[in-house]
Amino acid sequence: MSFTVDATHTLPASIEVSAWNGHACVPVRGASVEWATVSGTPTVITFDPVRTSRLRLDLTSRHPGAADGAQRIVAFEAR
Template sequence: MSFTTAAAHSLPAAILVEVGDGERWAPVTGAAVAWADTSDRPAVVTFDAVRGCRPRLTLTSSRPGEVQGAVRISRLEA
């Protein structure tokens, strides 16, 4: 996924990846993020193989409550 970094947007402090099986959500194992060094360039999230029907990403702001803490995903590919 690609993030916009600018005056009002920053990279998240953390990304939690979970997978749903239709009834519950479970965090994936082995998650790692290779952050991009430029705005709107892909950051790559990898994790161990998992079986499920839908992914969920929870992003934690690096600056909660501040204008600069907004997170903007400009592109998402799976």
């Protein structure tokens, strides 16, 4: 997942990953985030293998309500 970082966009403060178990989204195990250091380069999110039809990512703003509090995802790849 790659983010734009500029005057109005920052990296999230946190990312939480959940997987659909057929009834609800539940947090994945072993999640870790390797944050990008440059705009547009990949932030790598890893977690223990899971079989699911849906992934959910909850992003928390570093600056909620501020001019630079938005996040922009420019690329997303799941493997």
